[in-house]
Amino acid sequence: xxxxxxxxxxxxxxxxxxxxxxxGLAPDGGLYLPDGFPPIPRKLLERLPGGSxxxxxxxxxxxxxxxVLPPERIEAVVRDALDFPVPLIPLExxxxxxxxxxxxxxxxxxxxxxxxxxxxxxxxPDDAPRVTILVATSGDTGxxxxxxxxxxxxxxxxxLFPRGRVSPRQEAQFTTLGGNVTAVEVEGAFDDCQRLxxxxxxxxxxxxxxxxxxxxxxxxGRLVPQIFYYAHAWAAHPAHPEPLTVSVPSGNxxxxxxxxxxxxxxxxxxxxxxxxxxxxxxxxxxxxxxxxPRPSVAxxxxxxxxxxxxxxxxxxxxxxxxxxxxxGMVTGSAWSDEDTTAxxxxxxxxxxxxxxxxxxxxxxxxxxxxxxxPRTPGVVLATAHPAKFAETVEPLIGAEIPLPPALSRRLxxxxxxxxxxxxxxxxxxxxx
Numbered sequence: 129x130x131x132x133x134x135x136x137x138x139x140x141x142x143x144x145x146x147x148x149x150x151x152g153l154a155p156d157g158g159l160y161l162p163d164g165f166p167p168i169p170r171k172l173l174e175r176l177p178g179g180s181x182x183x184x185x186x187x188x189x190x191x192x193x194x195x196v197l198p199p200e201r202i203e204a205v206v207r208d209a210l211d212f213p214v215p216l217i218p219l220e221x222x223x224x225x226x227x228x229x230x231x232x233x234x235x236x237x238x239x240x241x242x243x244x245x246x247x248x249x250x251x252x253p254d255d256a257p258r259v260t261i262l263v264a265t266s267g268d269t270g271x272x273x274x275x276x277x278x279x280x281x282x283x284x285x286x287x288l289f290p291r292g293r294v295s296p297r298q299e300a301q302f303t304t305l306g307g308n309v310t311a312v313e314v315e316g317a318f319d320d321c322q323r324l325x326x327x328x329x330x331x332x333x334x335x336x337x338x339x340x341x342x343x344x345x346x347x348x349g350r351l352v353p354q355i356f357y358y359a360h361a362w363a364a365h366p367a368h369p370e371p372l373t374v375s376v377p378s379g380n381x382x383x384x385x386x387x388x389x390x391x392x393x394x395x396x397x398x399x400x401x402x403x404x405x406x407x408x409x410x411x412x413x414x415x416x417x418x419x420x421p422r423p424s425v426a427x428x429x430x431x432x433x434x435x436x437x438x439x440x441x442x443x444x445x446x447x448x449x450x451x452x453x454x455x456g457m458v459t460g461s462a463w464s465d466e467d468t469t470a471x472x473x474x475x476x477x478x479x480x481x482x483x484x485x486x487x488x489x490x491x492x493x494x495x496x497x498x499x500x501x502p503r504t505p506g507v508v509l510a511t512a513h514p515a516k517f518a519e520t521v522e523p524l525i526g527a528e529i530p531l532p533p534a535l536s537r538r539l540x541x542x543x544x545x546x547x548x549x550x551x552x553x554x555x556x557x558x559x560x
Contacts, residue, residue: 129145129162129166129192129193129194129196130142130143130144130145130162130163130164131143131144131145131147131148131160131161131162131163131348132160132161132162132163133154133155133156133158133159133160133161134154134158134159134160134161134441134442134444134445135154135156135157135158136154136156136158140154140155140156140158142163143160144196145193145196145348146196146251148160148348148349149244149247149248149251149341149347149348149349150248150251150252150259150341151341152329152340152341152342152343152344152346152347153326153329153342153346157326157329157330158441159346159348159438159439159441159442160348161348161389161442161445161446162389165389165392165393166191166192166393167393167394168188168191168359168393168394168395169191170394172187172188172191173359173363173394173395173396175187176359176360176362176363177363177364177368178363179363180213181210181212181213181214181356181357181360182206182207182210182211184356184357184359184360184363185206185207185209185210185243185353185356185360186202186203186206186207188355188356188359189202189203189205189206189352189353189356190202190203192352192355192393193352196251197250197251201250204250205243205246205247205250206243206353208242208246209239209242209243209245209246209247209353210239210242210243210353210356212230212231212232212238213230214226214227214228214230214357214360214361215227215230216361216364216365216507217481219475219479219481219491219508220478220479222498222502222505222506223491223494223495223498223506223507223508224361224365224366224505224506224507224508225481225487225491225507225508225510226357226360226361226507226508226509226510227510228357228509228510228511229484229510229511229512229513231272232275232534233268233271233272233275233301233534234512234513234515234516234532234534234535235267235268235271235272235511235512235513235516236268236354236357236383236509236510236511236512237268237269237271237272237273237350238272238275238276239353239354239356239357240272240345240349240350240351240353240354240382241269241272241273241275241276241277241343241350242272242276243349243350243352243353244276244343244347244349244350244353245273245276245277245280245283246276247349248280248283248341248349249280252282256282257282257339258282258283258284258339259282259283259284259339259340259341260284260285260286260338260339260340260341260559261273261277261283261284261285261286261341261342261343262286262288262325262328262329262338262340262341262342262343262559263285263286263287263288263325263342263343263344264287264288264289264318264321264322264324264325264344265287265288265289265294265302265318265321266289266290266293266294266318266321266379266380266430266431266432266433266434267294267295267298267430267431267512268298268431268511268512268516269343269344269345269431270287270289270294270298270299270301270302270311271298271301271302273285273287273302273343274287274301274302274305274309274311275301275302275305276343277308277309277343278305278307278308278309279307279308280308283308284308284309284310285308285309285310285343286310286312286558286559287302287309287310287311287312288312288314288321288324288325288555289302289311289312289313289314289318289321290313290314290316290317290318290320290321291313291314291315291316291547293317293318293426293430293433294430295430295516295517295519296519297515297516297517297518297535297538297539298430298431298516299543300535300538300539300541300543301535301538303543303544303545304538304541304542304543304544305544306544310546310558311544311545311546312545312546312547312548312555312558313545313546313547313548314547314548314549314550315547315548315549315550316549316550317423317424317426317433317435318424318433318434319423319424319434319435319436320550321550322344322380322434322436322438323550324550324551324552324555325342325344325346327552328340328552328555328556328559329342331552334556334559334560337560338559338560340559344380344382344438345380345381345382345383345385345438345439346382346438346439350382351382351385351386351389352386354382354383354386354387355386355387355389355390355393355395357509358374358386358387358390358391358395358397359390359395361374361507362395362396362397365505365507366505367505369396370396370504370505371396371397371398371504372396372397372398372504372505372506372507373397373398373399373400373401373494373497373498373501373504373505373506373507374387374397374399374400374401374506374507374508374509375400375401375403375461375490375491375493375494375497375506375507375508375509376400376401376402376403376490376509377403377404377429377432377486377487377489377490377493377508377509377511378402378403378404378410378432378437379404379407379431379432379433379434379437380434380437380438380439381402381410381437381438381439381440381442381443382438382439383509383511384400384402384439384443384458385439385442385443385446387400388400388443388446388457388458389446391457392446398501398504399457399458399459399497399501399504400457400458400459401458401459401460401461401490401493401494401496401497402414402458402459402460402461402493403461403462403463403489403490403492403493403494404432404460404461404462404463404489405425405427405428405429405432405433405462405463405464405465405468405489406425406427406462406463406464406465407424407425407427407432407433407434407435408460408462409421409422409435409436409437409440410437410440410443410460411460411461411462412460412462413440413451413460414451414454414455414458414459414460415460417451419440419444421435421436422435422436423435427465427468427485428465428468428469428485428517428520429465429468429485429486429488429489430485431486431511431512432486432489443458459493459497459500461492461493461496461497463489463492463493467489467492468485468488468489468492469485469488469520469524471483471488471489471491471492472484472485472488472520472521472524472525473524473525475488475491476524476525482514482521482525482529483510483514483521484510484511484512484513484514484516484517484521485517485520485521486511486512487508487509487510487511487512490508490509490510490511491508493508494506494508513532513535514529515529515530515531515532515535516535518531546558
């Protein structure tokens with residue numbers, strides 16, 4: 129797999145996967161995407177039913193990353209990173225949930241972060257200088273990346289998060305680790321954190337001195353393994369081998385972009401739902417053809433509070449900036465906090481299923497899509513464990529959610545945080 133920049137226009141030569149992984153952003157400020165999409169042979173897809181999530185990952189990683197590492201090394205990376213299940217459970221007629229939150233930080237982002245950390249370690253020469261992973265989080269990314277890289281030799285992680293906009297339980301997962309993880313509270317919104325990351329990467333001296341790399345979904349190393357669970361959901365679905373409609377709770381749109389990459393490679397998906405909260409700049413684009421980023425609004429589904437999603441640049445590139453072509457494959461669907469809480473309550477009341485606020489938005493998007501296309505089997509990506517949002521979910525269900533041990537341990541630990549205004553000159557000395 130060779131990677132090209134979304135802004136290269138054919139002028140920037142393709143780079144190997146390892147170079148794109150360690151760079152994060154392309155030199156021209158663009159995001160890396162495959163230079164063509166290697167079709168997944170049907171015989172490989174036919175091997176997936178009945179296998180574990182890690183089995184699916186091994187089959188696809190060996191195909192997509194052929195030549196990056198020897199096949200046995202690729203398998204070792206995948207099995208070490210993806211050592212947790214992704215069960216497919218029924219919610220209601222025609223809708224299943226793909227539970228992506230059974231990793232160590234109880235969020236789907238464990239998939240991309242753990243794979244990236246282990247692949248980076250496998251590809252980095254022993255004498256390479258220390259790398260600084262700079263990451264912005266609106267919720268779950270910080271915990272997943274910090275956990276994945278915590279204690280990894282030759283690596284430091286700096287996590288930026290917006291003050292007062294991350295749930296206490298999410299925050300505990302990356303502010304209590306210490307060691308090679310530094311948590312930085314930014315006075316602003318997630319978009320300010322994301323802007324600081326981009327400004328840091330755009331500063332040649334800072335990038336060189338700190339040997340900066342990214343672990344947000346701007347990094348292709350996060351997106352490649354997320355392709356695996358789209359294939360796994362298709363292989364595990366009772367309607368197999370029918371193509372699926374997949375509803376994706378969306379904030380920075382890396383998750384949906386990974387699904388689109390998988391679709392282009394041949395994973396049987398009929399349609400995607402871009403399910404958002406009121407930060408609906410992508411659904412608005414799909415409705416009007418005009419992309420108008422704006423400041424984000426705080427909601428209960430805080431990890432999706434993004435007003436200028438980075439990965440939309442990849443989505444536009446995939447569809448050659450053709451809004452009609454994107455509409456043919458992606459439907460936008462935006463929901464309020466009131467809609468979200470009602471969905472959590474009725475899923476528990478009617479089906480005995482617990483949803484976190486982000487997954488609830490995905491369920492709402494799928495229900496809306498099924499009103500138009502009721503016959504296509506639907507899968508909602510369940511992105512986080514409801515216990516991470518107990519302050520929202522417990523009052524709605526009238527019960528206490530048992531606290532998973534992985535989360536309980538972090539809540540009891542001391543919080544280690546530096547607070548800065550949203551200016552690069554305040555962040556620079558922390559990075560250095």
